[in-house]
Amino acid sequence: MARKSKPQKTTFNPISYLKSGNARKLPMHECLIPKSWQEDKKFPILFSRKHVNGNLTFVSVLVDLLCTGAKDVLFFVNEPDFIYHEILETYEENLLVEFVPVNYELIHNIIFESVAFAEEYGIAPHEDFRFVEMILEEDTDDFPRIDVPLGENGKAHLHLNEGDDRIKYFEHQILKYGKEGTYEIFYHDHEGVFDDDFEDDEGFEDYLMNSCLFWEEEDWEDYYENIDLEDLPIDIVYHIIPRLPDYDYEKMKQEKLFAPFTKIQSTDKPTSKSDYSKREREKMHEIFELLQDWDAIDIEPNPSIINKIENEIKQSPNNRILLQYKWEYFHRIQADEKTIEIALEMKRKFPDYLFGLTCHAQTLIELEKVDEIPDAMNNLHKLQDLDPKRKKFHTTELLAFYSPWIYYYSMTGQIRAAFFLMRLLIELEVLGDMSLHPMVLEAYREATSKIVSAYLSKVKSGYISKDDFIEKMMI
Template identity: 30%
Template sequence: MNQSLSPEKYIKTRARTLKIDRCLVNGDWNSSMFAHVIIIRKHTNGNFTFAGYLVDLLCLGVKDTFYGFNHYEEEMEELLETYGLENEMVEIEYALAHNIIFAGEELASEYHIPQHRDFVNITKYLLEEDDEKVPLIEIHTGDKDGLPHLIVTSSDANLSALACLKKFAGEGNYHYTVLGEEGLIEGGDYFGEDDEDDEDEELNDDFLDCHLWTEDDWRSFISDLTQENYSLFLQEFSYIFLMAITKPGLKERGLDITHELSIADKGVDWNENGEENEYIKTPEEGVAIEKIYNQITKKGVSSKEIKKVLSTIQDCIKKWPNNPLFRNYQYNAYLLLDDIDRAEAEIFETLRLFPDYLVGKTIYADYLIAYERIDEVPDVFKSKRYLFELYSDRSSFHINEFMHFYTSWLFYYTSKEDYVMADFYARILEMMPEDLLRDKQHSLLDMMDIQRTMLVLKLVSKSKENTEEMDKLISMLINDQAR
């Protein structure tokens, strides 16, 4: 084994060469529509690398995942136990495990619901390629009507997924359920009237996640957290950060996070159209833009190729001087050639010619942050928190504009170390379909995960040392439905 590889790099590049040792799933996955799948692979040295996948077959797909690398068997069993798999697990063939996971992913992808970042970036590679080599097994997804069914523990949970359903499924083509007290359901009918009581009881058990934890649950969780196991609980840490840091922090600023998140994507065309294409006036222009984009973003593109594309871009600027997209590509070409002076000159020229061009504004904001002129950034966006406020004369926005605008605010607030607002903008960006996010967005979101973990660990440490601090923290974490 090449010990120079990180666990993540090893899983991405070599995990598929390891023999599959066994696959597990909770025995009631087909009736509950929630599958806890575990794939275990064995190294030639006798150790194990494994991954777990929490798959919501009703709507969300792979909503959580975890992994362990190169563990002794005893360590592996202990970690799996620490993860808290309470459902009775049964051993299954790999093909079934594979189809369960990818059936959930396919359902979610149909409605542009992003999958867990660790699944996309890491644990997906512990699975075999999803191709014809793996036997296809039909897995039922969605509810009894075949519709996606989003079930949440509170009305302010998973607003991004609800927004995706509204946009891509359309009203009447999905079900939405908010769990009330004692598992009562509001807003949707999935299980039918005949067996309502029994199914509600089972459903309540399935959804006993941190949103519904009691005071005792939280005390136990906090008390049991250690330096060795905290990395298994990123979802719980994100919830703690939201409830104990972001939500009260926004409230102090007169903002309600539920309302703010609900309006953040106003006017955004999630079908990737919108008015960014208003600059393209002819089919010929559109073809030229697509060709340049494909050339300039090609993996492993050489300096010689970039210089050739740059010449094409400059010809297009002369031919279509009123299109700022070519200016943006010229800026990126200069960056790829490490010609910083010309890239910077292009920033100012683009803003001079197209003062309202959003991407030009976001590039200039990055420039200000890089040169420690961070306090000038809000003026670039007229201190407007949302796209529809900055461009009040427009009714629709391209999804790329959505991404660029909120990335700038996330970058600004992380640079200011204002992690209340940074977390807010991170959660807006997390509405984006995972496959549309780029390296910059992934880096900023990964940075926020680190900050969430660090700050939550401080809160937890403080609460362990002081009973009053423990009580204060837990009071912020308990959802009204769990009181």
């Protein structure tokens, strides 16, 4: 499943770069693993390194802890970060994976321990794993070790699914090298044991490889001849729009309108010290945990939670976070009028509180009251307008503040502004662990799809030549 090289206009050769050892010298960017990896047993791992130009070299390893180890791999060298985020979004939205950041030692041990386990049964990792190793840290004897749960009940469990092109290899190897009583083989005629989580009807690998992210020149030639404006896949949209002249993000950052937005930094560390008492912090944490654990699927009120929140607000009337928790409670049970009321109360009592603005705006998004969003945000378009002295903002602040504007711009036809803010959040590494509100994402997708559809209409009509189109797609 490794990414095939595409035509290059420069002398840069990804494989030569990896073999030079320079990839390992790049600083680590992100280590992501599914939250439920220990239960899933088979899952993708994402590891990335960052170049000085902002591009990423990264890998995706499909790990099977039950038997086959590094079953499949993808690797990308010096690619724009939007490709990384498109793949991450594919996993999260289409394959229902919830990623969490972890330290490198954990993913290193998971990958190499699963490979070693598979090798006990004569099963080698995917043939392109050798390139993945050049991006990962070297697996030396003194590398810190972490116990990784392998197999099931002390045995390797080999699941053979119809359509897997390595099915004969897996079966042959485990029968030849596996000791009797140390493994079990499960045959699946149709859907595999992992289908619910990671594989569609055609299989995990086929799903990803069908994406235009992996297309070569002949694939784009075929697409040029068969453009279907009625069926525009989102990966096509996300691939094309940053390649359009008006949507060149690097040039947009130099424009007078957008340049000021870039004068901030993001962080996942606390940006201020808590002014709350020990008792308040304990009570806030307690309420936060109650809200996290509360299953509000049936939209049923929970009197014990709201009573606790109300009581604490009486004890600490100047605690804005408690008021935000009150908003969260009524938002969870979809009491729209009440959420508006509480959001306005937050803004009145704490006019400089960012989340007072964004709670108001989020309620308006869900009520589809687009025109009221600027007023809800106090007509502040840049986050630093809220606090001009600050240069660094928490990722949650960035996401909360710019999400309503992405929605507003998308819904009102200001697509360049929506696109710029989306790319800004990607550049500031906001969208790795967090995602946009579904209504914001849908509005953005529809808006950008219209832009790409208009461009493809020109392509289809012959206004844009085949050569120009393919050259642009291969950049």
